[in-house]
Amino acid sequence: MTPGMKSRITRRMLMRAAGLGALGAGAGALVRDAWAVVPETRKGLGPGVDTRPYGMPSPHEKEVVRRFIPWMNATTESSVSFTPLHALEGIITPNGLHFERHHAGAPVIAPDTHRLLIHGMVERPLVFTVEDLKRFPRHSRFHFLECAGNGALEWRGAQNNAVQFTHGMIACCQWTGVLLRDVLQYCGLKDGAKWLLCESADGAGYARSLPLKRALDDCLLVFAQNGEALRPEQGYPLRLLVPGCEGAASVKWLARIEVGDAPWMTREETARYSDLRPDGKARLFSLEMEANSVITNPCPENPLKRKGMQQLSGLAWSGRGRITAVDVSFDGGVNWRAARLEEPVLSKCLTRFRLPFEWNGEEMLLQSRAVDETGYVQPDYTTNRRNKGETGIYHNNSITTWHVAGTGEVTHVQLD
Amino acid sequence: MSSWIERTTPLSLLLLLAVFTAGEPLLAADGPGREATPEEISALDLDVRADGAGLPEGSGTVEQGEALYAEKCAACHGEFGEGVGRMPALIGGEDTLASDRPRRTVGSFWPFAPTVFDYVRRAMPFGHASTLSVDETYALAAFILNANGIVRDDFVADGRTLPAVKMPNRNGFLPDDRPGKPAVRCMSDCRSVPRIVSRARKEEGK
Numbered sequence: 001m002t003p004g005m006k007s008r009i010t011r012r013m014l015m016r017a018a019g020l021g022a023l024g025a026g027a028g029a030l031v032r033d034a035w036a037v038v039p040e041t042r043k044g045l046g047p048g049v050d051t052r053p054y055g056m057p058s059p060h061e062k063e064v065v066r067r068f069i070p071w072m073n074a075t076t077e078s079s080v081s082f083t084p085l086h087a088l089e090g091i092i093t094p095n096g097l098h099f100e101r102h103h104a105g106a107p108v109i110a111p112d113t114h115r116l117l118i119h120g121m122v123e124r125p126l127v128f129t130v131e132d133l134k135r136f137p138r139h140s141r142f143h144f145l146e147c148a149g150n151g152a153l154e155w156r157g158a159q160n161n162a163v164q165f166t167h168g169m170i171a172c173c174q175w176t177g178v179l180l181r182d183v184l185q186y187c188g189l190k191d192g193a194k195w196l197l198c199e200s201a202d203g204a205g206y207a208r209s210l211p212l213k214r215a216l217d218d219c220l221l222v223f224a225q226n227g228e229a230l231r232p233e234q235g236y237p238l239r240l241l242v243p244g245c246e247g248a249a250s251v252k253w254l255a256r257i258e259v260g261d262a263p264w265m266t267r268e269e270t271a272r273y274s275d276l277r278p279d280g281k282a283r284l285f286s287l288e289m290e291a292n293s294v295i296t297n298p299c300p301e302n303p304l305k306r307k308g309m310q311q312l313s314g315l316a317w318s319g320r321g322r323i324t325a326v327d328v329s330f331d332g333g334v335n336w337r338a339a340r341l342e343e344p345v346l347s348k349c350l351t352r353f354r355l356p357f358e359w360n361g362e363e364m365l366l367q368s369r370a371v372d373e374t375g376y377v378q379p380d381y382t383t384n385r386r387n388k389g390e391t392g393i394y395h396n397n398s399i400t401t402w403h404v405a406g407t408g409e410v411t412h413v414q415l416d
Numbered sequence: 417m418s419s420w421i422e423r424t425t426p427l428s429l430l431l432l433l434a435v436f437t438a439g440e441p442l443l444a445a446d447g448p449g450r451e452a453t454p455e456e457i458s459a460l461d462l463d464v465r466a467d468g469a470g471l472p473e474g475s476g477t478v479e480q481g482e483a484l485y486a487e488k489c490a491a492c493h494g495e496f497g498e499g500v501g502r503m504p505a506l507i508g509g510e511d512t513l514a515s516d517r518p519r520r521t522v523g524s525f526w527p528f529a530p531t532v533f534d535y536v537r538r539a540m541p542f543g544h545a546s547t548l549s550v551d552e553t554y555a556l557a558a559f560i561l562n563a564n565g566i567v568r569d570d571f572v573a574d575g576r577t578l579p580a581v582k583m584p585n586r587n588g589f590l591p592d593d594r595p596g597k598p599a600v601r602c603m604s605d606c607r608s609v610p611r612i613v614s615r616a617r618k619e620e621g622k
Contacts, residue, residue, distance in 0.1 A: 074502035119457050126449040135448040157614030197463055203545050205538025207463060256460055265466035267535040271526050274589065280514030286592040332610030336603045365610060371601055379599040387595055391518050412616040
């Protein structure tokens with residue numbers, strides 16, 4: 001008898017003693033759990049290597065999918081789907097689960113027909129194929145990508161009872177591409193160049209102005225995510241990545257960059273993606289995503305199922321650099337404990353935090369609070385509303401509260 | 417800051433190496449990419465800046481725009497620009513921006529009239545973008561501005577008149593002034609006993 005078998009019998013005996021075991025009519029008889037037989041899978045063959053040239057998750061994981069909110073947008077082509085954060089581990093978002101945000105659907109583009117035109121205030125206006133761009137030095141970097149509207153539905157009060165919908169407009173990948181800086185300098189920037197217009201090949205002709213200073217910093221022209229080619233939903237065959245900034249700045253299906261001396265003030269950076277303040281004025285080019293965090297276990301989708309030891313875990317990020325601390329409160333922000341940050345802790349990247357705790361069935365108000373390397377501390381709703389109001393739509397990085405009931409059920413709430 | 421290109425290949429050298437071929441665009445030496453022709457650039461450089469830079473030759477009247485609007489736009493934006501379902505309204509919303517229910521429309525929110533031309537040209541009609549002529553685009557811009565009471569019935573939109581239109585919310589935008597340090601890192605006795613003030617409906621998102 002192995003030690004494992006011995007412990008199982010001991011547990012069954014204990015369960016019987018406590019009246020918890022489903023022992024059936026034959027009380028006292030030795031009962032085997034259904035799993036404790038030689039599994040059927042040992043009696044045959046699984047699918048061969050020719051069955052799935054491109055592998056998919058187990059059919060038993062079919063609930064782990066992107067979801068969208070039908071009433072949120074007028075059409076599915078100009079809409080958003082959300083990453084199932086509650087079902088993911090670590091910091092990397094699988095490519096098929098990366099949230100989507102399109103303004104005219106996700107076009108499917110043949111790479112050999114795609115070109116990037118760079119012109120305007122450059123010494124040499126040039127046309128590049130994706131293959132051309134791959135001749136520049138390549139870089140692979142881990143960065144989150146978050147829609148400016150993440151959490152937008154929660155400004156007026158707790159609305160969505162799921163972390164997938166309160167925070168799922170974020171994802172994190174290892175992006176591979178070339179530095180926009182290298183390509184721009186290769187074209188030769190003229191004196192007076194200050195802004196770029198970055199334009200998509202999609203059905204919205206989506207276009208955003210980008211400050212040249214940021215373009216020359218850490219922006220990438222990306223052709224791969226998590227080791228494989230970009231997904232169509234993420235801009236295949238070529239997208240811009242502006243690390244740390246609102247996702248809408250990272251133009252997908254990138255087809256044209258014009259260099260100029262002033263921002264274009266497109267509809268998507270004035271009438272949209274500007275942050276209306278309570279006084280009716282709107283903030284322009286509020287690109288950086290401020291420090292934010294959320295607990296993904298427990299959360300409304302992941303209630304506490306039993307008392308005793310619990311493995312609290314969540315995600316933190318900042319568009320301004322590295323996360324330096326994440327604090328967790330069990331009492332709605334009165335007292336805080338520092339969580340453990342799991343390596344790697346990278347700049348403008350998701351950081352996983354963990355904090356085991358003992359739960360004995362008491363009610364809790366769980367919160368997490370991120371701190372980044374600039375000293376920025378994630379604000380609560382009261383503070384954030386004072387600065388941003390509740391009609392601004394974008395940049396809701398307020399501390400989120402999960403109410404844990406005595407039953408272990410978790411509900412999204414907001415506090416005074 | 418020196419890029420790899422500067423370190424490895426001076427730009428002047430690249431230019432010296434440039435190869436001319438009769439009838440073919442200038443090749444950028446053996447470096448990546450090739451020189452764009454003026455024809456290629458003008459075919460794709462269709463954007464219009466807030467100051468009107470890029471507005472093409474052509475024009476359109478309010479009356480022409482009204483007929484086009486009924487045909488190509490009203491199904492989504494409503495007979496009068498009021499919006500259908502969750503499709504955006506194009507008119508109204510004056511004096512709502514500081515209210516609890518702001519309505520962001522061309523009339524109440526958009527700061528620059530040339531942007532109306534730019535957006536219609538690049539994105540509209542939804543699902544059929546890049547199908548309107550320049551004159552049609554001018555006409556729709558004229559009609560939308562007129563429907564908002566911003567220009568008169570006899571307004572003719574063109575490269576000279578659109579940049580001169582004074583939008584009502586022209587001064588409604590500011591640079592990013594979000595506070596860099598909105599909160600402090602307090603660890604104990606940080607607030608009074610909290611009270612739940614809103615609760616997500618249980619079924620929402622489940």
